[in-house]
Each structure stands twice: as structure tokens, then as C-alpha cells.
Amino acid sequence: xxxxxxxxxxxxxxxxxxxFGTKKLRNIGxxxxxxxxxxxxxVKEEQPSAKVEGDSTKADAVEGEVxxxxxx
Numbered sequence: 001x002x003x004x005x006x007x008x009x010x011x012x013x014x015x016x017x018x019x020f021g022t023k024k025l026r027n028i029g030x031x032x033x034x035x036x037x038x039x040x041x042x043v044k045e046e047q048p049s050a051k052v053e054g055d056s057t058k059a060d061a062v063e064g065e066v067x068x069x070x071x072x
Contacts, residue, residue, distance in 0.1 A: 017025065 020028075
């Protein structure tokens with residue numbers, strides 16, 4: 001468990017519980033879990049739309065214009 005023994009981690013956990021309380025820690029855990037879930041959902045929604053909307057011809061045309069302008 002790293003540089004500390006199990007007893008060190010148990011004491012740290014006990015101090016955290018005493019400072020914040022179990023109810024607040026439970027709420028923080030559910031809030032973090034909800035945030036991670038919504039982030040994953042957003043990433044999953046973004047990936048298929050990027051593949052569908054990804055016009056390589058449009059991107060190639062814009063890239064060609066940029067290279068032609070730099071050559072002039």
C-alpha cells in the first residue's frame with residue numbers, strides 16, 4: 001500500500017470521517033459518480049457524431065487552399 005502501512009491509512013480514514021461525516025462523504029461520492037457518468041455519456045455521444053459528420057473531402061479542400069496560399 002505504498003510507503004504507509006494499513007494502520008496509517010485507517011487513521012487517515014478515521015480523521016476524514018470525523019471531519020466531514022459519513023453523510024457528506026456519501027453525497028460527495030454520489031456527486032463525483034454522477035459527474036463521471038455524465039462525462040462518459042457525453043464522450044460516447046461525441047464519438048459517433050464525429051464519424052458521421054467527418055467529411056474528409058471538405059477537410060482536404062480546406063487544407064489544399066491553405067497550402068496553395070502559402071506557396072504563392
